[in-house]
Amino acid sequence: MPFITNKTQEETVGIFYEDYGTGQPVILIHGWPLSRKSWEHQVWKIVEAGFRCISYDRRGFGISSSPWNNYDYSSLTGDLNQLVKQLELKDAILVGFSMGGGEVVRYFTDFGNENIAKAALISSIIPLVKKKEDNPNGVPAENLNGIKDALENDRVGFLKEFSKGFYNYDNNKDKVSQAQLDYDFSIALHASPRATIETAKAWMHTDFRPELKNVNVPTLIVHGDADNTVPIQTSAKQAAKGIKDNTLEVIKGAPHGLNITHKEELNKILIDFLNK
Template sequence: MSTFKTQDNIEIYYKDWGSGKPVLFSHGWPLDADMWDVQLNFLAESGYRAIAFDRRGFGRSEQPWQGYDYDTFAADIKALIDHLDLDDITLVGFSMGGGDVSRYLANYGSDRVRGLVLLASVTPYFLKTADNPNGVENAVFNGIKEGLCDDRAQFVREFVNAFYGANVGQRVSDGVLEQSFNIAMLASLKATIACVTAFSQTDFRGDMAKITVPTLILHGDNDQIVPFEVSSKIAAGMIKDASLKSYANGPHGFVVTHKTALNQDLLAFLQRIY
């Protein structure tokens, strides 16, 4: 099993498929690197080196009590990049993973990065505040944490239905729902709860201004988890060289429901920037 150690000596699992220009994927909450298997396989077969990792506290990575903040997540990505000595990378972040790849660029710059892809990302700022009036009420995030503490298994089972839009008629297999539930239940309860605080309260608006690489932003227009209007639509206007596309009737988990379109859009973007 492939692993590396972070700056605070936490063991992180990763998968590394194919060869060519590297594409590094950061997963969403509360999943792990396995959410990317279709994309990893497609890009590896298309001549790219596709890499994904399990965030600390999730999947096969170590489950520390500390480190569930975006500066640490960005440092973990840097540790992986250094471990594999990657250069000319395209970073791809989904949902909360869009935050850590954005924070990586803000904290460490773009010397080793060719491009950025944000998929249904929580950037630039998820929480409703006086200067972010279109954000999501904090009571929503408190309710998520309460649900996790009370009955995580039931909360996750209901969450994955909304994640893929199965509760509003989106067609997704029982196998996908079961796999996502099983992946989510591998994570530590501590990490699962702490990451809700991280992705809801971290302000990435300053990070957006520091992104200078070509950026592709993709989002489903029927996203019940991270609404398009409060995230990608705003982020696209804040990033200098960003292009924005939405998927018709796309749920939050369009990585699965719209996988063919996503794969082609990723490939077209990579072919454009390399």
């Protein structure tokens, strides 16, 4: 089974990845609290379009290692950098979904744009989730604390209901099945409890606004205007103002999990961007 190893003075972490196709490499970075499996409907389309598609499990998720500490964004991005280095990737395209948008932006802060040709932010949390005086459309602190408390006290119960909001399920039963909800629940259920909570703290509280200027490659931003999990005003609209060379694509009626509910629209937008 393919793993890369990120070895530091503090720890040794094994990151599982899948690598299909040939051509320019596209790296898929999954959202919270899922795994590389959430990219099922994108991987085969990317490979079919003539690209090399690499998806991996973030530390603590899927079958990657689950260390006790180091779930901040620089640690997570260090794993991504080792993937790029050890697979000797050139002109790679980084694609981050939801929480994964943080690794995309932090990559440019910590490692620059060497070996990176383009970037894409899909339903991304970038640049800031939390409500502040200068981020009035963000999620109130008490709501974020409620999520943390629920994860600490009844993680399984919280995750059982989470994906319904992820897909705006009541409005999209024709686009997402109960089986899909069950599948997501199974993936999230088997993630490390510690990683689930610690990475939630990272996406809740990390302010990427000062880092947007570091993203200096052509960047695609895709968001649904019905995203109730990560509202577009505090995420994609702000990211588009802070990233110099970007293309913002809004999918009408799409929820957070548009990679499932609006997969055809997303795949066309993404493949067109990859081919530019």
